[in-house]
Every structure is written in C-alpha cells, then in structure tokens.
Amino acid sequence: MAATFHGVGATVAALSSSSSSSSSSSPSNSFGSKILLSSPSRSFSVRKRASFTMVRSEGSMNFDLNFKGRRAQQLIANAVATKADSSPASSSSKPGHELLLFEALREGLEEEMERDPRVCVMGEDVGHYGGSYKVTKGLATKFGDLRVLDTPIAENSFTGMGIGAAMTGLRPVVEGMNMGFLLLAFNQISNNCGMLHYTSGGQFTIPIVIRGPGGVGRQLGAEHSQRLESYFQSIPGIQMVACSTPYNAKGLMKAAIRSENPVILFEHVLLYNLKERIPDEDYICNLEEAEMVRPGEHVTILTYSRMRYHVMQAAKTLVNKGYDPEVIDIRSLKPFDLYTIGNSVKKTHRVLIVEECMRTGGIGASLIAAITENFNDYLDAPIMCLSSQDVPTPYAGTLEEWTVVQPAQIVAAVEQLCQ
C-alpha cells in the first residue's frame, strides 16, 4: 500500500498549473500544485488508469527557473491537461476554478457519485439540510434520497450500516457531524471496519469512507473540539488522512472513495472556508503521501491540518530572521509517509512537530517514535514536538487559544532547535 519510491523525486515530471504562480501573492492557501505522471514502480494502492492522473502535490513558495524547465518534460496521459499547457505561468488566462474547501469536498464527492453509482452518503442532516457544514449540499436533490441518506441519531448504528452496505457492494461515505461523535462509533470502526476484511480471510472488503470535521474550533466547547486521530491511529486495517487545502481536500476525498480499504478522512472545522484555485481536470491525491509545503534547509517542520497555517505564518517570521524551514504537511496520518519525512530529516537533521493533538498519545507522539526508530543517526538534536496540553478544550476564548500551538511558540521552538 505504501509506495516503494524508487528515485521518484528525480524522475517525476512536473506540470504547473499557472494558477500557482499567479496566486503566489496570497500566501496562506495557494501552493503550486503540480500534476505528475507516476512511474509504474510507485504506490500500487491507486489503480493505474489512463483516465486520471496521479498527483503528487508539491507546494512551493519560491518559484525559480528550474520550475519552468521541468515543465517541459511533462508527460500527461490525460488529454485534458493540455489546456493548462498553453500558457506558461501567465496570469491572464487562469485555468482551474476558485472555490472554498467545503465546496472542494463537495465537488470531489459529487464527481465520484457521478462516476460510480455505488457511491452513497449517509449521516445526520446530510440530505435535505445539506450537511451541517454544507459539504453535501444539493446532493440529495441531484442523486435522490436513497443515495444521500439522512440517518437517525445513532452513530454506532449508521456506521455499522455503512459497513454492512460496503460489504454488500456499495461504497458509502459516512459523515460524522463532528468527529467527536464518532467516539460512539468506535466499536463498529475498530471491531468491524478495521477487522472484517482480515478475519474473513479477505472474503469481504469494506471500501468505506468515514469523514467529518474535528479539531479545535472557535469556542465550540470541550466535547466538540476533539482530535480523534489520536484515538483511531492504533486500529489496524484502517487508513487515516487529513486534508488542509481545497486542493488536497478534493484529491483525498476522491482517492479515499476509490480506495478498497476503509479510510477515515479528517477535516477541520476552521478550514472549511479556505479559498483556493484548483484544476478543472480530474485528479486525486495519493492517500499515503505527505505534501512538501515549503522546501528548506535548516529544520524540518512536520504538521498537518490547521496547524499547517500556523506553521506557515511562523515560517514568514522565521524567514525574516534568517532561518530556512522545510515545512511538510504529513497528510497521511496512518501510515506515515516516512519516505518524504526521512528524506527531509536526512537533509536538515532537525525536526519539529507541530500538532493539535494532545501531548499524550497523539499523532506527534507516534511520529517521534517512528522518526527516532528509523532516522536516529541523522538527527543533530532531539525531536521537538509542540502539541496541545492534556486538558479538555475550554470554552473561554482566551483559554482555548492557549491550548492550541501558536506561531510565536513555533518560532521560539525553531530558534531553540537551531542553536
């Protein structure tokens, strides 16, 4: 499932959507996304078809001449890509379209539902209400009540229902209104979703996608500010990914739906209104891949979801102070993309992990273990991990702010790490 990356970095051709260069002025959420053709030795979890292109996204804040040079080598099987070919890095004709993250999720979902009649959605208020975060808006009218199912309030049971439907041939997308509610579905997710493919001897597959918003919002209270990725990460048999931009949100949604394994897609409550220009053509993002947000030399900062933006904000300050951080959005929470991470560690020798999970038993804790185990010899300093404290998220705004890692702390941590 994880890619055996044989020299991918060198041989991969790059096509830039000209949007990336034109929108580089708006720093927060547009990163140059390149559509690449994969070499056959890469990840085999995504089936090879001529009709879609595999994407490895590499956001780059610094566009240099190499960028344009690499463009010339690009080979795309998909004819649609030729549209973007026409104007190299011109800002006048902007291919792609601009949308918000929740719309990107919806677009991905809608395209998959059109493409495969077995894809269906189930969750609370997803049908006529359109979803609590509008991700499924309009889908019920378009595809009918049977394919966009409003469920009663019983998370364990509708997750179980999704599992039964998946084993019988459908491809359900189960929405948890808030990830925290999926704690009620833990039994079905752990005991059945993760296990039944294994215990049945491979006879029954469960191509289910479980998605929903999690993370700390704006004063949503302790119960609605949970980071479930830390609780789920141990369950064998599932995959976990976290999206952070409209581009990877759509790509990951589509890849998750097409995957034969159960995938949990973590969205973040505060990222739904991010705007970005994404390509018109069909693309998916690899489920097991991390995203290079900003290449650098001095320190590797590993992060995901909302913390990516705090890190990028801190990066601006750090650049002004003369540091060159390499920022990687790990995106794949289970399994970790140790290839990308490892290459980065071998280059910079210093690692800072910035996460929203609690200190104990979070994604960061696992990541520290994985990196230390595999790349200990390459580290010049102990790994630093900035996480939330082991407290329930308070309601008061000021208190809540202090449970989440802030850019100032990130800057201070890098300075300390680089001494």
Added chain:
Amino acid sequence: MAFYSKNPRNIINNLKSKVGLWSLMKQSHGTCSYSSCLNTIHLHRFLPLTTLPQFTNPDSISHKKGHFPHFQRFQSTTTEKQIDSVPNGEQSQVLDFPGGKVVFSPEMRFLSESPSVYSQCYRVLDDNGQLISHSNFVPVSEEVAVKMYSNMVTLQTLDTIFYEAQRQGRISFYVISIGEEAINIASAAALTSDDIVFPQYREPGVLLWRGFTLQEFANQCFGNKADYGKGRQMPIHYGSNKLNYFTVASTIATQIPHAVGAAYSLKIDKKDACAVTYFGDGGTSEGDFHAAMNFVAVTESPVIFICRNNGWAISTPTSDQFRSDGIAVRGQAYGVQSIRVDGNDALAMYSAVHSARHMAVNEHRPILIEAVTYRVGHHSTSDDSTKYRPANEIEWWRMARDPVTRFRKWIEINGWWGSEAESQLRSSIRSQLLHAIQIAERAEKPPVNDLFTDVYDNIPSNLREQEKLLKETINRHTKDYPADVPI
C-alpha cells in the same frame, strides 16, 4: 412521507380509550385504498406531513415514485365505535405537532408497561409432532421436509462431535446449537440463496443448509490452511461470501446494523433478495439492536430480524435482561411488524420466515421474528451452565422438547421417514464427520505470511517491515518455533 391527500378528512385520528393515546393494532394487510381510510385508525405520528399544508416539504415528494404511501395503516376491531365517539368537526381537540395531528384528552391515562395479554406464540406442531387442527402454515414438500430433517440431524451430530473434540483438546473452543436446530434449519430453508445472512454465532445450520461442507466446518475449527478465514478467527466464526453468509464476529449485535446496511444496498440495486440477521435475547439489549430497528423502519429496508430467545445470555436469564414481554412486542415501538414463534417447531419457523421474506421483499418492509426456544447446551465450551441453572431443567428441554425428535415424528407420520433411514443417516454423518476432523487436524496450518495479508488490500511498507523482523526472529530461534507451521 410523500403522498398528497387533498382531503384531510380522510385522515382521522382516533383515541383508543382502553390503553390510552398510543395504540397500534395489528395490521391485517399491507395497503388499503383511500376509500377505506375511514375505517382505519391512524396514529398521529404516521400522518404524512404533506397533508398539513404548513409543513409541506416539496423535496420529499419528488423522489418517491410508484410506492404506496409509506406509513402503516391499522385496522381496529372497534373502529365503528371509535369514529362515532369522536365528532368530526372537533378541531379544537386536535393540534398539529410536527409529525402529525394529536387528539387531546382531559383524562390522564398512563400507558401500561405491558400488554394485557402476552403476545401469542405461533405453533403448528404439538409436542408429539402432530399437526394442530386449524393451523395455517406454508406446506412443505417431502423432499424439502426430509432435507430439513437430515440437516437438523447433521447439525446435531456436528455439534456433538465437535464438542467432544474440544473436550479432548483437539480444538480450542466450540459453541453448540443444541435445542435450536429448528430455528437454524427451518429458517434457512425458507430463504433463498440470494438472501444475505448476518449471523451472531449460534447459527451454523444456516451455512450447513446452504452447502457448507463438513470438511469446511472442520477446517475453520482447526484453523488450517484451507480455512476461508485463513486461521485468523476462533472456531465457529465461519464466513463464506459465496454462500452469502457474513463472517461471524465475536461482538454482540454489531451485525444487526450491518444487515440494515446490506438491505439498503439491496434496495438501491433493486434486487429480489432480503437481508436476514440473527441474534439472541441478550443481543437485544445492545444499543445497536434498537438503533438498527429504528433505522430499518425509517429506511423501509427488507430485513428479517430473527431473535433466538433461548432464555439465557450466558448466565443472565431473560428476567434480568429485559422486562418487556419478550422481543416481539418491541417491533411496535419501532414501527416494525413482528411475530412470536415456537422456535422448536420447524414447520412454524418455516412458515413464519417464508411469509416474512415474502413481505420483506415485495413490500420493502422489515419483519421481526422472535423464536422462543431454550439453550440446551452451555453458552460455550468455556461455560458450565449447571452453575446457574438446574440440571433437570436442562435435561427436560433436551429430551421432552427436542425439536429434532418432534419434526421426525411429523415426517414419520407422513410416511417420509423410518427408523432404518434414521440409523443410516446418523452413522453416515458420524463417520463423515470423524473423517473430516481427521483430515482437518492433519492439514497444514496457515503460513506466517498470512499474519500480515488482508489487513489492507495490499501490504503496506510498515507491515512488510514487521514481517521481515518476525521472519528474522524466527530464523534466529528456529528451535522455539513450531516445525509444522510454514513460513
């Protein structure tokens, strides 16, 4: 709720004065025309929203094509009296709550916690295998009856021999279904092979009926290389995708929502099949049962719920499990038709499941069947039930209420069976079983590779690494590793 009634007068809410506001009467037939509306009692919650103009939801109308109005209509035996007693024009007594009209009453009356009469149990054969007069049942041909009986005997023998094998230490664990053979076989016989089965763990008879061989049973119990589960599950956790029997999971009642999901899938694909799920009396206490029942009614999916009420959940008797009148009454609470059947009467079980299937598939409705029986054996080989129940009670149910003997008497009365056929069958099955066990015991175990496959569709790098580590460990300590397990 998608039908549009132009004349609200057709929809009449009535009070059933005897038991208070919420009475549901047994439905006599699936649908009725509008003209007979006047004779029906509607519970307020079943009123379609579209009859109340201010609550019309246009979206809900468009997608429902060609189906009958999706709510139950009930016929009351005291209809006439009720309608007379509530004047039509009394709008001040009625209020439009979301979900329908409610008729008020100045009399405070609490609903009883149990019906005045315990729900009846459908039975066709008496204890001596004689047909009860005036019974209605689905007729069974000689061929089917003999096949049913042979399967029941096979199941009984299978259970006995495997139980002995566990006691001898040849397999690690076993669960017997003695006393519940009729439920197993008769229900399976009434289904088709397209119907998808979600079992708990005491229903191997369903697999047996569908063609799972004795060797395949043995392979799973011994966890050898030929096991379809590749040795990953405990004994009796059978599963076969080609026989539409989903792998048993040890968790209680988690399969019930799975069945609802599968039925939902069948509904989308418009298949002529239903989902069937089995569970015990204890399983009905789990949250999954209640939510699944609720879902299945709301989604109108074709599911047959078969509850084996065998009186015991390990050591917990049903009196400590719930206080409702068994399981069948719960159907009403969720809007699901239900029936209580004598689980040890193979003919009654067959008829009930046969009719339930017909209703489920043709009318897209769920059915709940409570099969009343007794768990003759221990909960499993890890249990000694004499610790919590009297041995003579167990013995009585084993001998006097044996479903296999009862059915045998019936087929003998019909001249379809005899003592010679009986002894031939039993000895043949026994020797086949012993042979199958021998082969299964000697067969190779699954290789260590199978520890890491099927966790995902393809083996990820971290698992490959762990596999490599394990193999290195094995190579380093070959003496500690069993010689008969391949790598």
